[in-house]
Amino acid sequence: xxxxxxxxxxxxxxxxxxxxxxxxxxxxxxxxxxxxxxxxxxxxxxxxxxxxxxxxxxxxxxxxxxxxxxxxxxxxxxxxxxxxxxxxxxxxxxxxxxxxxxxxxxxxxxxxxxxxxxxxxxxxxxxxxxxxxxxxxxxxxxxxxxxxxxxxxxxxxxxxxxxxxxx
Numbered sequence: 001x002x003x004x005x006x007x008x009x010x011x012x013x014x015x016x017x018x019x020x021x022x023x024x025x026x027x028x029x030x031x032x033x034x035x036x037x038x039x040x041x042x043x044x045x046x047x048x049x050x051x052x053x054x055x056x057x058x059x060x061x062x063x064x065x066x067x068x069x070x071x072x073x074x075x076x077x078x079x080x081x082x083x084x085x086x087x088x089x090x091x092x093x094x095x096x097x098x099x100x101x102x103x104x105x106x107x108x109x110x111x112x113x114x115x116x117x118x119x120x121x122x123x124x125x126x127x128x129x130x131x132x133x134x135x136x137x138x139x140x141x142x143x144x145x146x147x148x149x150x151x152x153x154x155x156x157x158x159x160x161x162x163x164x165x166x167x
Contacts (some may be wrong), residue, residue: 008016
């Protein structure tokens, strides 16, 4: 025990070495009393003193055990409180996570709907471009036709006037 106590941290070392010295003195006292009682001069007073010391030691040990038990109970209660707080935090975090997942799901649905709408708009724009291109071709063709007709009419008028004036 002495070697174990010396190898510990300085904060615990001093208290344990003090307890160890106390235990050693108690052990030496008990050895001396055992020698005295076992010797030839055994008397009742020595026996009574030994019994009283034993009761006092058992009371001290009992009080020491009660103290350790109270400390252990307090630590256990503190640990239980920390576990309850951790569990509450866990439940709150889980609830927040579920809420976030629901929001993300709704946002995903909105994005998918917007994506479909954009594809529909894109298709409509493509159709509109084709229609406008066809209209532009028709308009250009119609301009050529009208221009050709106007040229033909002008030529016809010129021919008619030429024949009328020459005849």
